[in-house]
Amino acid sequence: MDYKRLGKRIREERLRLHLTQADLAEAIDISDTYMGAIERGERSLTLNTIVRLVNRLGVSVDYLLADYVSDSDSNIIEQFKQITDHQPLERKQLAIKVLRTIFSHFDNEGK
Numbered sequence: 875m876d877y878k879r880l881g882k883r884i885r886e887e888r889l890r891l892h893l894t895q896a897d898l899a900e901a902i903d904i905s906d907t908y909m910g911a912i913e914r915g916e917r918s919l920t921l922n923t924i925v926r927l928v929n930r931l932g933v934s935v936d937y938l939l940a941d942y943v944s945d946s947d948s949n950i951i952e953q954f955k956q957i958t959d960h961q962p963l964e965r966k967q968l969a970i971k972v973l974r975t976i977f978s979h980f981d982n983e984g985k
Contacts (some may be wrong), residue, residue, distance in 0.1 A: 878915030883938060885913045887931040898945070902926035932959075 899909035904923060911917040919927070928935050936949055937956040939955050958966050 875918075876915070877912075880917040880938070881913040881921075883940070884931070886925060887933055888937075889914075891931065898927075898930065901930045901931060 888895070893901075895909045895913065896906050899906045901921065903926065908917060912919060912923075924935065924938065928938055931938075933956050934952060936952050940949070940953055956969075958969060
């Protein structure tokens, strides 16, 4: 498991929620030092810590561990939901337009 990548994803979600490392550490009952080490990829996490993290960050375990879970259609859709969940409607609509443009380009590329 790439703990640096996992730590980066945790940090991104923490920042998305405007939390400090100390805030998140307190919320999930770990030390600030341990939280910093997790985000830097220097420490592994127990299952209990992962559960507390996903609950506080409001993400799924699949999303947090997306790099280690197979990319089935349902996992990809769940990842998209996680990314767009807290975005305003206008941004979600823009994201759909961008995806449509990308897929249209792929379709036209083969012709």
